[in-house]
Amino acid sequence: MLPGEFKLIRLNDEHYFKHFDCGDGDLNEFLIEDSKNFLRSLLAVTYLLESDTHTVAFFSLFNDKITAEDFSSNRKWNQFRSSVISSEKRFKSYPAMKIGRLGICEEYKGLKIGTAILDFLKGWFVDYNRTGCKFITVDAYRESLGFYERNEFKFLTENDKEEDTRLMYFDLLPLHLN
Ligand SMILES: CC(C)(COP(=O)(O)OP(=O)(O)OC[C@H]1O[C@@H](n2cnc3c(N)ncnc32)[C@H](O)[C@@H]1OP(=O)(O)O)[C@@H](O)C(=O)NCCC(=O)NCCS
Numbered sequence: 438m439l440p441g442e443f444k445l446i447r448l449n450d451e452h453y454f455k456h457f458d459c460g461d462g463d464l465n466e467f468l469i470e471d472s473k474n475f476l477r478s479l480l481a482v483t484y485l486l487e488s489d490t491h492t493v494a495f496f497s498l499f500n501d502k503i504t505a506e507d508f509s510s511n512r513k514w515n516q517f518r519s520s521v522i523s524s525e526k527r528f529k530s531y532p533a534m535k536i537g538r539l540g541i542c543e544e545y546k547g548l549k550i551g552t553a554i555l556d557f558l559k560g561w562f563v564d565y566n567r568t569g570c571k572f573i574t575v576d577a578y579r580e581s582l583g584f585y586e587r588n589e590f591k592f593l594t595e596n597d598k599e600e601d602t603r604l605m606y607f608d609l610l611p612l613h614l615n
Contacts, residue, residue, distance in 0.1 A: 439486065439557050440550060443493050448476055448483040457492035459540030461578075467538050468495050481537050486550070494541045494550055496558075501535035501574050507604065509596050517593070521571075521608050533572035533606070534562055555588045555607075563613045571609055576602040 439445055446452070450473055458465055468483070475481040475497065486494040508514040518527055536558070541551050555573075562570050574593075577585045579601055590605040597603045 439553050443486045443488055446485045446487055448472055448485060450477070452485075454485075455487060455490060455492045457495070457540075457542050459546075460543055461540060464538055464540040467497070468492070468540070472497060472538075483538070486554070491542055491544065493545045494554060495538070496536055496540075496554055497538040498558075499535040499537040501533040501572075502530040503533055503572055503574065503593070503606065504530040507593055509594060513594070521610070531571050532569050533574045534558075534570050536573060536575045539575075551584060552588055559607065559609065559612055563609050573607040573609065575605050577605045578602055 452473075454469055457468055472481070472483040472495070476483060481497045481499045483495055483497040485492050503517075505511065505514040508517060522528075522531075536555075539551065539554065558573060562573065573590075575585060575590065577590070582603060582605075585605050588607075590607045593604045593606050
């Protein structure tokens with residue numbers, strides 16, 4: 438559940454942004470400079486969690502897929518498919534939703550708001566999705582890997598171990614079956 442004292446808002450063109458600073462210049466800039474363009478171009482939808490005075494958090498969602506190209510070999514791809522797909526039928530790609538951006542305003546970090554957002558998204562994409570979506574993915578900043586690991590996201594590949602961001606995923610199916 439998202440904290441009830443804040444309002445969840447789907448960004449629209451007229452929205453006036455309240456104060457936001459998550460400590461990461463690129464994320465701050467994306468929100469203020471780019472998020473409306475992404476919305477207009479149908480590339481990403483941004484959601485805001487607002488208090489009376491602050492943008493407490495924001496997240497931007499993209500469609501995504503997991504494919505063989507995410508893996509270093511066919512063997513790894515097949516290993517992944519057999520670990521997460523129980524049916525006989527194997528597909529060339531699996532539908533996913535990417536958390537393209539996520540930031541919590543400095544004043545509100547460490548209050549489990551990031552965790553509440555991930556829990557909300559997991560539920561949302563299981564119960565209210567309009568199309569099939571099996572995974573949540575994220576290109577996680579190195580500084581936030583621990584946060585996603587605590588929220589049960591896994592690394593998709595070892596190829597990006599030395600990169601600034603690492604591709605992580607969460608499988609929605611077990612939640613759906615529970
Ligand atoms: C990373 C971020 C989203 C976490 O949000 P948050 O609301 O502060 O996190 P939570 O309070 O829900 O933390 C949940 C757990 O993750 C841990 N955690 C939080 N941030 C962490 C980090 N950067 N590294 C490692 N662990 C972290 C917390 O200690 C907590 O652990 P616990 O369950 O053992 O107490 C937030 O700090 C942020 O906006 N950072 C800057 C932007 C960023 O890195 N965004 C991610 C882009 S991919």
